[in-house]
Amino acid sequence: MDTPTPHPTSSVHAALQELRARAEKRKSLVTQSLSDELPADVQRLVQDLQVHQIELEMQYEELLLTQAEAEASRNRFTDLYEFAPVGYCTVAANGTIEQLNLRSSQLLNQPRQQLQGRRLGQFVAPEARMEFGQFLARALRPGARQSHETTLLRADGTRIQVLIEGGAVEGEPDQAISSCRLALTDVTEQYQTRRALELSERRFRVLFERSQDGMLLMRDNRFVDCNEAALHLLGLRHKEELLGRHASAYSPEKQPNGQFSMLQANAYWAEALRRGHSRFEWCRLRASGEEFWEDILLTAIPDPGSDEVLVHATWRDVTDEKQANLRIRESEERLQMALRGSHTGVWVLDYTTNLVHWDARAQQVFGRAYDANPTPFQVLQEAIHPDDLPGVAAAMRRTVTQQGPFDLEHRIIWPDGSLHYVSAVGKIMLDVNGQPTRFVGLMRDVTERREAQDELTYKTRLLEHILANLPVVLSRFNHQHEYLELTGAALRPLQIPDNAWQGQRLDDVFPDLAGPLEVLLTGQPVSFVSAIEQAGQRAYFQQYGFFDEQRQQGVLFGIDVTESEQVKAQLRREEEFTRSLLDNSVDGILAFDRELRITAWNRVQEVLSDRSEEQVLGQSVQELFPEYTSEDQQRALREVLQGMRMMRYDMPFHHQEGHFESYFVPLASPSGSISGGLVIIRDVTDRVRMTEEATRLKLQQQQEVLAAILTTQEAERKRIAEALHNGVGQLLYAARLNLENRSTTARNREAALSLIDEGIRTTRSISHELTPGILEDFGLKIALQELVKRIPKQQLDVQMHLQGLERPLPRLYDVAVYRIVQELLSNIIKHAQTHEAFIHVVYEEGRLHISAEDNGVGFNQQPGDSPSKGIGLAGIRNRLDLLGGTLFVDSRPGKGSIITIEIVVK
Secondary structure, eight states, rough: OOOOOTTHHHHHHHHHHHHHHHHHHHHHHSSOOTTTTTTTHHHHHHHHHHHHHHHHHHHHHHHHHHHHHHHHHHHHHHHHHHHHHEEEEEEESSSBBEEOOOOHHHHHOOOOHTTTSSSSGGGGGGGGHHHHHHHHHTTTTTSEEEEEEEEOTTTTEEEEEEEEEOOOOOOOTTTTTEEEEEEEEOOHHHHHHHHHHHHHHHHHHHHHHHOEEEEEEEEEEEEEEEEEHHHHHTTTGGGGTTTBBBTTTOOOOOOOTTTBHHHHHHHHHHEEEEEEEEEEEEEEETTTTTTTEEEEEEEEOOTSSSOOOOEEEEEOHEEEEEEEHHHHHHHHHHHHHHOOOOOOOEEEEETTTTTEEEEEEHHHTTTOOOOOEEEEEEHHHHHTTTTHHHHHHHHHHHHHHHHEEEEEEEEETTTOOOEEEEEEEEEEOOOSSOEEEEEEEEEEHHHHHHHHHHHHHHHHHHHHHHHHHHSSSEEOOOOBBBBBEEEEEGTTTTEEEEEETTBBHHHHHHHGGGGHHHHHHHOOOOOEEEEETTTTTEEEEEEEEETTTTTOOOHHHHHHHHHHHHHHHHHHHHHHHHHHHHOOOSEEEEEOOOOOOOOEEEEHHHHHTOOOOHHTTTHHHHOGGGGGGGHHHHHHHHHTTTTTOEEEEEEEOOOSSSSSEEEEEEEOOOOOEEEEEEEEEEHHHHHHHHHHHHHHHHHHHHHHHHHHHHHHHHHHHHHHHHHHIIIHHHHHHHHHHHHHOOOOOOHHHHHHHHHHHHHHHHHHHHHHHHHHHHHHHHHHHHHHHHHHHSSSSTTOOOEEEESOOOOOOHHHHHHHHHHHHHHHHHHHIIOOOOOEEEEEEEEEETEEEEEEEEEEEOOOOOOOOOTTTTTOHHHHHHHHHHHHHHEEEEEETTTTTEEEEEEOOO
């Protein structure tokens, strides 16, 4: 890098001081009188010379001042030149670099000392050097400035795209031009973007032209371009036969659905513009009159620079598929006629979609109402009985792997819970590659046949199940009281094997059974309880017996009632424990029966109610607590007696102040029926107080978080606004000054200046919207008034009513109100289609009331819609949720809208 020339200000200042000293000295000499001895002519000449000398020194002083100003101006120009964001260089007629600034050396990625004296063309890409040489030759000619875009090779081997502008340095009229000045601007990013766009356009054109499907471009529902495949579909030779025609061209007057082709095409066009795409099947005619079907996909391509929309259309010939589907439908109709008489349903599983297509009879087999839509295969799987599901899955796998027939009977569960049997047969359908594509099956309900078979073995299986799983014992014996059979699950706890006593006499094993056995063998039924002690355990059995006349033998069923006997003893012990538990509980406990009579009352309850146990036992709840005669309280008591558990806070079985909760529990009898209810009353005063305190702290934390969020948002908006004003705004001003000084045509300059002015105004507007400084400086009232003033009257005439805003609100609410009003005005301008609006902002008694009213188009609010649905009020809704505010929207089509907001200022 070059060393800057030292600033000459100090030397010039010293010279001026010396001149002043000399001038003062000469002045004193002029004023001194010369010797009278000198001739008068000599004295006058000397004085003239001294005055002339002072004048010369003063002129010299002015020259030094001018020199100092010139040096300062030159230094400023040097700084601008050296540190400009654009590269500047001076190139000699032979192409060598004579002078360049820092940005030029940065663009070439070499020190400036190594670049001076080298040819600039050495840094131009080899393929672009010829064009660069021609540009340099033009730049060395006198006249207009030249510009050229080229590729430079930097010292590190990287390439950059540079825009070079400049012209010749003109000297004396009779001298030849020896150099030119050039400005280098890095446009690599713009170049890469332009190249990517060109590449994308070429790719689209290749895909468009070479696609096997018909590709067309449409505007205003008319064809503006097409590929060869589209012409081939229509049997046309030239694009001129199609371009410019309506989308319904080469179509029958009406589509097969009875709609006029032109109206239907317009409807699909409108759908594509509304949704961005539209797909449908279309019947069209070739030039020969042949009818064919095509699958059409319309895709809207909006043009950001225009209101017009370009639509890309894809045509695919699906005539063969339609005809194949028609043949399949005819075949299926014949199959349906054949199957109707057999009451057999047909179902088809598509492996590609895992959907089942089944007819009404198949759905009836599964107990379902007919639905024409396909059903996921999972629905059928879930209907199969869980025990049969593995077998069905295995049979399906064998059918797929072995490609054999499927034939199986299994159970299914109907939606109503009933069990049915199904006989299913089917076969796998393969594609041309031998891969399974579909499973076609038949099914028939065989429930009645299976129920008849099952009924024959039901009782046998039931008896086996009872003996194997229930605590019973089956004994059979002959007239000699000898055991013929002894079996049952009740023997296992006693470690007695089945038929362990076969051949032994019952009265030898159990002497106490001799009497009942004699009665039984006479043909009379018996019922008694017997006890058995075995392996250190004592078991009790309730015996039921009868005499089998057919086999001439006695039969005894013994039911293990050991647990019941033990429960009776346990109940006695538990009653004592419950009494102790009730009296030592920290909660109040009471119980009542189905007639709502008090059956239990502990000591804590006596304290809470000021009633002793003797006073309340046997008394009615309604008599003790008359407040429970209301319908709601009566219903709560009935629900408890119906088996419901509940927590209630409004049933005070007490006279104490504070917060109490009552937990209702139904009481079941040993038989399982509800015999009454239990109420546990707990003092939760301390817990409620702690909960309220926690809620208050949580709300306070939420407010603090909200304030931090909104403060951060406003700070970020202010930072962005300052960046827009100080960055983009200043760049726009600089661009405007540059355009004013450039030698372009007046018309182009005026147009560019107009665009830049619009950009400056937009930047200021965005900056103001992001961070309204007037809100901080002058308060909410002035900020809202200024906000309304910024809206042109011809765009929207806003009438504003402000009240109670003279004193500042907390910063959080000032910003929130300003943003809410700003959003309401924006919504009215965008959606209301009106030129008049009314805004009311009133603060009184700690509440902020905001309303916005317009007489615009309004909108239709459907029942259940949220107040902010579809009208751009999501941001307002979020702010109000954080502030705890409410929003109400009253709007009707053609009647305008009224939006009301209320915020409690905390």
